[in-house]
Amino acid sequence: MAREALVDSRQEILRTAARLFQQRGYDATSMNDVAAALKLSKGGLYHHFQSKDEILFEIMNHAMEITEVRVLAPVRGILDPEDRLRALIRRHIEVVLSPADREITVMLHENHPLPPALRKRINARKKEYIHFVESLIAEVQKEGGTRPFKARVSPRAAAFALLGMINWIYQWYKPEGELQANTLVPQFTDLVFGGILA
């Protein structure tokens, strides 16, 4: 009981489960494994989450929450569209590279099929983010109209490209590598601005 009381936050469960899912694969990790890693009884774990799918859903939901709080909320207040896009690129890369959040956010790319109702809710949040980026790129392209400008790249294609570039980082990133947030942010920013204003 003492230990059960220590697991006061569902977040600790989500974080531990996310780490196990990545190390062993989602399907290969059982509810027993998650409970054992937390030194919880199986009943103690089921008190918080009814199923492994619910845990995966809550991890993904938490990842979208992190994106909302760390990326979207702070940039919404920035008036200039170019500055807003710059801040979004920087903040999104920082979330992807954050050691504290990486094990949560990388789970957004887990391919395990969630039950349709849960999948719909995650997809709705992902779509919201894509639409935000798309509108923002459209604004930047519009403002960039004073330059010799032909918008050959649509906001939608550019939004998918931007999210792909950033969300793909986890596939190649090495903590000891040359490319870190401070070198990556300006380069990806220049690439995107060069591309959408080309």
Add this chain to the structure above:
Amino acid sequence: MAREALVDSRQEILRTAARLFQQRGYDATSMNDVAAALKLSKGGLYHHFQSKDEILFEIMNHAMEITEVRVLAPVRGILDPEDRLRALIRRHIEVVLSPADREITVMLHENHPLPPALRKRINARKKEYIHFVESLIAEVQKEGGTRPFKARVSPRAAAFALLGMINWIYQWYKPEGELQANTLVPQFTDLVFGGILA
């Protein structure tokens, strides 16, 4: 025995296994499931592949083979670096969107940890591809030197960005959507050229 004889190609096994892995998840799919889907006995399947890890490795290896044959080999012969990069972008997108190869190539992004020796071989092939793209981008930037040109985006960061954009397509692509190869190829090409020559 008659049916066993029909499964004359390891490719048919790899293709069926890849489809099952995507539908159910790699860990949730057993060798029995793969054998049953192919109407093979378990022994018949083990005659071709000794383990599920070997199947996953061979799927990934086959995906890299497809990339070699459909992307790298044809573009190597193109003399002009800009044309070579254009062809690489187009061909890589076509492989990612090819209905026949998609179930194979998407497995390159499977996160299941392979045994170290097998993982090393796949990673070596992936690295070879990244280096090819990186050198090509460097050449294009060098040739582009006649324009008002500052190479703010390094070939390496640009190579990762390009691969991220293209390899991410499977996350959002819809066969009935507006963005298809014919609309996507010119936009991603413009975005990359605008970005690396910005």
